[in-house]
Amino acid sequence: MLAGRKKILSVVGARPNFMKVGPLHRVIRQFPEKFLHKVVHTGQHYDERMSKIFFEDLELPKPDFYLGVGSGSHSEQTAKVMIEFDHVVERERPDIVIVVGDVNSTVACSLVAVKKGIKVAHVEAGLRSFDRSMPEEINRIVTDAISELLFVSEPSGMTNLVREGISEKKAFFVGNVMIDSLVYFLPKSRQSGLRNSLGLDGRNYTVVTLHRPTNVDDPLRLAKIFDMFEHLSSSASIVFPIHPRTRKQIGEFGLMRRATAIPSLQLIDPAGYLDFLALMAGASLVVTDSGGVQEETTFLGIPCLTLRQSTERPITIEQGTNQLCGEDLGIALRRAQAILGGEKKIGRIPELWDGRAAERIVEILLKQV
Ligand code: UD1
Ligand code: UDP
Numbered sequence: 001m002l003a004g005r006k007k008i009l010s011v012v013g014a015r016p017n018f019m020k021v022g023p024l025h026r027v028i029r030q031f032p033e034k035f036l037h038k039v040v041h042t043g044q045h046y047d048e049r050m051s052k053i054f055f056e057d058l059e060l061p062k063p064d065f066y067l068g069v070g071s072g073s074h075s076e077q078t079a080k081v082m083i084e085f086d087h088v089v090e091r092e093r094p095d096i097v098i099v100v101g102d103v104n105s106t107v108a109c110s111l112v113a114v115k116k117g118i119k120v121a122h123v124e125a126g127l128r129s130f131d132r133s134m135p136e137e138i139n140r141i142v143t144d145a146i147s148e149l150l151f152v153s154e155p156s157g158m159t160n161l162v163r164e165g166i167s168e169k170k171a172f173f174v175g176n177v178m179i180d181s182l183v184y185f186l187p188k189s190r191q192s193g194l195r196n197s198l199g200l201d202g203r204n205y206t207v208v209t210l211h212r213p214t215n216v217d218d219p220l221r222l223a224k225i226f227d228m229f230e231h232l233s234s235s236a237s238i239v240f241p242i243h244p245r246t247r248k249q250i251g252e253f254g255l256m257r258r259a260t261a262i263p264s265l266q267l268i269d270p271a272g273y274l275d276f277l278a279l280m281a282g283a284s285l286v287v288t289d290s291g292g293v294q295e296e297t298t299f300l301g302i303p304c305l306t307l308r309q310s311t312e313r314p315i316t317i318e319q320g321t322n323q324l325c326g327e328d329l330g331i332a333l334r335r336a337q338a339i340l341g342g343e344k345k346i347g348r349i350p351e352l353w354d355g356r357a358a359e360r361i362v363e364i365l366l367k368q369v
Helices: 015-028 052-057 074-092 104-115 135-146 155-163 177-189 219-232 244-252 256-260 273-281 291-300 329-340 357-368
Strands: 006-012 035-041 096-100 119-125 149-152 171-173 205-209 237-241 265-268 285-288 304-306 322-324
Touching: 006 015, 006 074, 006 104, 015 035, 015 052, 015 096, 015 119, 015 177, 015 291, 015 357, 035 074, 052 273, 074 104, 096 104, 104 119, 104 135, 119 135, 119 155, 119 177, 119 357, 149 155, 149 357, 155 171, 171 357, 177 273, 177 291, 177 357, 219 237, 219 244, 219 256, 219 329, 237 273, 244 256, 256 265, 273 291, 285 291, 285 329, 291 304, 291 322, 304 329
Parallel strands: 006 035, 006 096, 096 119, 119 149, 149 171, 205 237, 205 285, 237 265, 285 304, 304 322
Antiparallel strands: none
């Protein structure tokens, strides 16, 4: 190994992590004399369409370590990641561990690293929904409290960190790495054949993604969501790539027949990244509870209705095309019908969502690691 070269371990675990580490990897590897970069996949998500497909689509190298932790309760999953990641850190002795987002793998690996005296850099720091019943909110607060470098995607993140007493010297407003991936791969996504194979090319359609426990773990709520889709499907086709958690719950609640009986609703497997970008880019409306999808629709200028009470990404409401719909599905339906009828919220692209966030992060790493 070259003397003085710094070793970086980046952690991926769940679907939204791959598109955040991808751009970092692309920039870090431009400095082979400065950094040795290794990628650790915890295996929190493991289905081919929740994991492997993203390595192909995002041109990520095969992970250097695969921990294979799989699913479980929050504590079980977090604990398993910690035990397995501890072995990796012990062996590799990195100079810095990079974690992204807010999933259980994020907080687990941050804890392991700091307890071994290794610096943690948190990418997408400072986001807050102010709803501690969300597991992600706890993951965000803990990860930020113990990170040495905090890379922030929107101004609210800086305000939140300062409010929590985190030194401004550690926090850097760099923009949004998830948007880096979008900017980089949008041209390639135009070759996707998914829209055509679903018969959606040139038509008005709505894309749906849902996986939050508040929407999909309650049988009554999930049934009401399908009622709403039934009403909506008379205005436009709906395509719903189903997250494995949601598919499992639809099955357990006996809702599959209800769902498949809705005219113009197509339930499909989770889409690959390029296919999903193409689906979103051609949609008249996106209905979601995803964090990342709120941001991507804002960048693309596609109307987005978020079926949640709060968002940790307020800029998508203040400047973007996103609207929060909360509990009331009647409101969501009326807004959806208005959008499909042509009443669109016009947004703008937030500051520093320009495809260069990873470059700004690596510039800081070159000075600070
Ligand atoms: C996780 C993250 C959430 C993120 C989401 C992105 C936490 C606490 N939650 O939620 O923040 O928005 O990923 O998609 O980290 N399953 C499979 N195959 C898989 C993965 C999951 O079948 O490859 C099923 C299992 O039944 C599992 C359930 O989905 O129990 C939930 O998976 P889990 O990773 O615990 O949480 P997500 O709901 O995916
Ligand atoms: N995504 C995808 N295929 C899908 C649904 C989403 O590739 O079928 C992408 C989406 O474009 C975004 C990321 O997955 O880049 C968001 O992940 P997810 O919604 O699972 O997690 P969250 O952002 O809510 O944590």
